[in-house]
Amino acid sequence: MKEQINEQLALLExxxxxxxxxxxxxxDTKKTAQVVISELxxxxxxxSTYTEKIFDLYKTSVEQLKKETELQIKEGVINFETTGSQIDQTNREKLVETKRLLENYRKTVEATNGLVKTLEAVDFPTRLDTIDKKxxxxxxxxxxxxxxxxxxxxVIKILLFVILGLIGIGGLGALLIWMKII
Known part of the structure; x- marks a missing residue:
């Protein structure tokens, strides 16, 4: 029995x-699990901290982007309004100039029509014949x-010739008288 007890003790051991x-x-598994749980x-x-930081960063970025976008939209609207005003002013100036040109054109057309009527009223063949006759x-x-x-x-040349001839004869006669040749 002692042997059996020893055997049983050996088996138990x-x-x-x-x-x-x-x-x-x-x-070891408990310790590892505790370390894993602690790490987890x-x-x-x-x-949680990183998520909060990311959320805060996201929120800040969205607010900053919103502000920048609003600023860009305001600047865009101002630029658009300025450009619109300039275009409107230019269009008004062009409209005034166009009206002025149309008025000048209308006057030119009226003057041209009047001239055409005047020219049509003139009987050029008769008028030209009259001018040709004149x-x-x-x-x-x-x-x-x-x-x-x-x-x-x-006649003047002949008279001059006769007068000069008479003067010449008279002068010759006077010269002869003066010289007492006659």
Whole structure:
């Protein structure tokens, strides 16, 4: 029986040794689980912190973006209004200029129509014939005057020749008398 007890004690010791290994393993697993749980808790705490920081950063970024967008929209609206005002002013100026040009065009058309009516009222063939007759008559009168002037010039030349001849004869006679040749 002592042997049996020893055998049983040896078996018990063997089982206790195995049990100790399992217990040690369980203790190690507990410690590891506690470390993992602690790390997970830290990760969870950090996750909350990081999530809050990310949310705050996101919120700040959204607010900043909103402010910048509102500012850009205001500037865009101001630029749009300024450009619109400039375009409106330019359009008004162009409209005034266009009205002025149209008025000038209307006056030109009226004047042209009046001129066309006046020209249509003139009987050019009759008028040109009358002008041609007057020119022919004036030309004939000029020719007659030139002819008369030529005749008068010839008469004047003859008279001058006769007068010069008489003067020459009178001068020769006077010279002879003066010289007592006669």
């Amino acid at each position: 063997k089982e206790l040794s195995r049990l100790k290994k399992v217990t040690d393993y369980i203790d 808790k830290e990760v969870q705490d950090n996750y 020119i022919s008559k004036n030309l004939e009168e000029i020719k007659q005057r030139f002819s008369l002037q030529d005749k008068q010039n010839k």
